[in-house]
Amino acid sequence: MDTAKKRKKIRWKKALPIYLLLLPGTIYMLINNYLPMFGIIIAFKNINFKKGIFGSDWAGFDNFKFLFSSGNAWLMTRNTILYNLVFIILGIVIPITVAILMNEIRSKIANRIYQTLILLPFLMSWVVISYLGYAFLSLETGYINDSILKAFGKPPIDFYQDKTWWPLIIIFVHQWKGIGFGMVIYLASVVGISQDYFEAAKIDGATKWQQIKSITLPCLKPTIITLFILNLGRMFYSDFGLFYQLPRNSGMLYGATQTIDTFVYNALMVQNNYGMSSAASVYQSIVGFILVVLANETIKRISREDAMF
Amino acid sequence: MKRKVLALIMVAVMLMASFAGCSNKGGETENTGTGSAGTDSQAEATSAPEKTEHLIITYLYMAAAPADLLKVQDAVNAITVPAINVEVEFKPLGIGDSFTNYSLWISSGETVDLMMLAFQDIKNYVNSGQIEELDAYISEEATPTLYSLMQEFPIATRVADKIYGLSPVGVNYGDKPGIIIRKDYFEETGYEVKDIYAMDELTTVFAAIKEKHPECYPLSALGSAITAGNSQFGMYYGGNAPGGNINAGYLMEADSTTIVNLFETEEYKNFLNQMAQWYQAGYIVPDAATTDTSNNELLQTGKVAAYAMSQKPEQFASDYGFKVTGMATGAGRIGAFYGATNWMVPITSSNPAAAIKFMDYLYSDSNLSNLILNGIEGTHYKVVDPDNNVIAFADGLDATNSPYYNLLGFWGDRRNEYTFSASATRQQHDAFTQECMNNKFKSYGFNFNSADVSNQILACQTVLDQYQKALETGSLGDKWEKTYNDMVSQLKNAGIDQVIAECQRQFDEFLAQ
Structure with a gap:
């Protein structure tokens, strides 16, 4: 009993500095992520600054109505979810492929150059990309209409008024911009795999493909699952720049480009309406939360040790 | 372990309390505006029997705040302190930032007495209770000049029959498609x-x-x-x-x-x-x-x-x-008219009555409105054609190097303001207003x-x-x-x-x- 107490004390002493290190981060989390949560009640209030947040009248679910009253709720929810599904799947397949390929490049200089080139779009602002896109797609002076289609004698396509091509354009641009970052994350894991496995496999006569299938991918599994769950939690959010800047907020494309975020921005920017804005983000958080928990449960069923909590 | 949890809870509670505190305090913060620029005029005013009222007023600009803004502020105070016992402190702000900042200022309790709401819908501010109703203050402070201007032109912006904003008097009213x-x-x-x-x-x-x-x-x-x-x-x-x-x-x-x-x-x-x-x-x-x-x-x-x-x-x-x-x-x-530019008094104002007093005075004194718009005569501009209110830059200055050049005119009775180019005479403007006023929509x-x-x-x-x-x-x-x-x-x-x-x-x- 006495020794147990003593041991506990020693453990405390050892652990204390580490907890102290944790303290600033915890306080930051509390202030930044947990404290503002009381603001959720704004979504249910008819906010009036004279009365203050707590004194304002309750509005029930009135603030949520506008999300559904425009008749676009289904469209934007569908867009948000479908695009995110495609992004999550491609976001696993393509960066891993690139990371594995990159790992095979032996020349150090070539490796650096390729990595930098692939990562470059990730560092660009969406506004810049929006204009790059415009340079390609503009009806009058765009590269595709003015140089390519003209050369083949095809009629020009009014990209900004015709939504046919936009699912493709959006997915392409998203991948082009995001590959570099995804690749860096997976590359770090791929590099971290012990060379011993590969050497043993080589001695046993495994081909490159067999090595990838049986060594690299299984070793990447925890990384893939963690990123998958994190992405799933953001399923109800969309990259604002991608969906707002790139299509230049052209109304005729909304069928293919409108997501919850762009809808909320368009609707509330001009109105400064606190209640409705928080209603929208409450809706997103709750659905996002449910998705994370569900995904985690599913993974727990399949392989227990890979679940996050 | 228990103690740690307790400590964390304590920290959380304290933080909560301090945050809850701020939102209440803001509104009543004692006005501690420095007003260091207005020291000369303050000295003059000490002899006045009443305490000089200090107002914080937004000053919107396009690219950058004019370098001589403080000089002009002093000159403004040299007029307003003796006349209405009000001392002005300008709060410079880019017009683009004004779209997002006002609401934040008000919700965080920052003291501002007059806000220029340019090209935004005042109803959003009214419906969320961010600005003061002005009727009572106007009936208390307004002089006949303001009343007659309000009769003649749609300068009082009403929501549900209450006045919430005062617009500058435009150079003309109405338009032609x-x-x-x-x-x-x-x-x-x-x-x-x-x-x-x-x-x-x-x-x-x-x-x-x-x-x-x-x-x-x-x-x-x-x-x-x-x-x-x-x-x-x-x-x-x-x-x-x-x-x-x-x-x-x-x-x-x-x-x-x-x-x-x-x-x-x-x-x-x-x-x-x-x-x-x-x-x-x-x-x-x-x-x-x-x-x-x-x-x-x-x-x-x-x-x-x-x-x-x-x-x-x-x-x-x-x-x-x-x-x-x-x-x-x-x-x-001319139809239902929504002034695109409104002066409004936020609920965080420390002295709404003085704010209205200043607005009222601004309408009646064209020297004051011209001073704020164009700067100090002789230093920043010179009058070229006094009949048509045309001015030019003072010697050696132009649009690029003038220390006081701001084209955003939000001040008082704009019919009397000086302009750099005589696009139309006062008579032409008045005739145009007359023509449009004769074709009033029922919604006017x-x-x-x-x-x-x-x-x-x-x-x-x-x-x-x-x-x-x-x-x-x-x-x-x-x-x-x-x-x-x-x-x-x-x-x-x-x-x-x-x-x-x-x-x-x-x-x-x-x-x-």
Whole structure:
């Protein structure tokens, strides 16, 4: 009993500095992520600054109505979810492929150059990309209409008024911009795999493909699952720049480009309406939360040790 | 372990308490504004029996705050302290930042006494209780000058019959629908100069310009200028939206008392058809719906020859290397008027009464308003033509190096203000105001309170965001009709009828008074 107490004390002493290190981060989390949560009640209030947040009248679910009253709720929810599904799947397949390929490049200089080139779009602002896109797609002076289609004698396509091509354009641009970052994350894991496995496999006569299938991918599994769950939690959010800047907020494309975020921005920017804005983000958080928990449960069923909590 | 949890909870509670504290404190913060710049005038004022009131007033600028702002502030205080015992401190702010900052300031309790709300809807501030009702303060502080100005011009901005904002008196009121067009191109066509042109006549002129200058698009109908609150339709046909936004209905004629759904009228359909035809004929810039070049840039580079612009006397003075002229498509008129610029008193003001006292004085003393707008005479500008209020930069200064040059005029009675270029004389302005005031819509003076239908308005607005630009720029060519039908039916689903019914109900009440 006495020794147990003593041991506990020693453990405390050892652990204390580490907890102290944790303290600033915890306080930051509390202030930044947990404290503002009381603001959720704004979504249910008819906010009036004279009365203050707590004194304002309750509005029930009135603030949520506008999300559904425009008749676009289904469209934007569908867009948000479908695009995110495609992004999550491609976001696993393509960066891993690139990371594995990159790992095979032996020349150090070539490796650096390729990595930098692939990562470059990730560092660009969406506004810049929006204009790059415009340079390609503009009806009058765009590269595709003015140089390519003209050369083949095809009629020009009014990209900004015709939504046919936009699912493709959006997915392409998203991948082009995001590959570099995804690749860096997976590359770090791929590099971290012990060379011993590969050497043993080589001695046993495994081909490159067999090595990838049986060594690299299984070793990447925890990384893939963690990123998958994190992405799933953001399923109800969309990259604002991608969906707002790139299509230049052209109304005729909304069928293919409108997501919850762009809808909320368009609707509330001009109105400064606190209640409705928080209603929208409450809706997103709750659905996002449910998705994370569900995904985690599913993974727990399949392989227990890979679940996050 | 227990102690740690306890400690964490304590920290959390303390933080909560301190945060909850701030939101209450803000409103009553003792006014500790430094006002260091106003020291000379403070010294003078110490002899005054009453305590000098200190006001913090927003000062909007386009690019950067003028270097001599503090000098001008001192000069302002040299006038206001002896006259009304009010000391002014300017709070400089970029006009772009004003769109987002005001609401943040008010919600965080920052003391500001007068805010210039430029190009924002004051109703948002009213409905969330961020600004003060001004009626009581006005009846307490206002002098006869302000009362007579309020009688003559729509400078008091009301929401639900209460005054919430005071606008500067404009150089003129009302406008004429029509287009602004390059004078040289117009004269080349040899078309007859008329007071009012029909739409067909515009087509003839555009065709003639296109023939002479094939590389030029006669008209720029830019999507960036089309908002849910503002239809291109009105630019050509006149009419008035009594609720401010077109999605709250439209009055087609000056004497009509029935608010109609603009989007279902024959006139609107004809207008869309006209735009589509012009677009197909190559009279409109192909990228009109999405480009973010401005009308002026397009005009200056010679890419377009004209754009829709409701016309006022001062608009034909600009020199682009060529002159411009106007082709009006309707008579001058004035309808329900929503001042685009309003001075408002936030609830965080420490002294609303003094703020109104200052506003009142600003209307009556043109020396003061000119001082704030143009700086100190002799130092920053000199008067060139005193009869027409024309000034020039002081010696050695120009627009690029003047330490006080700000074109944003929000101060007092703008009819008396000095300008750098005499675009139109005071007589011309007054005559124009007179002409428009003679053609008043029944909605003149009406204020729509949209609080009860804000969900529907928002829903309508998202529908308009989607379709309006493509339709009103004609960018869809001959396929416009299907999109138009979609828009009309979606507006119905979004509840435009309820909005219009509510607007009509309030309008009937207004007419009955």
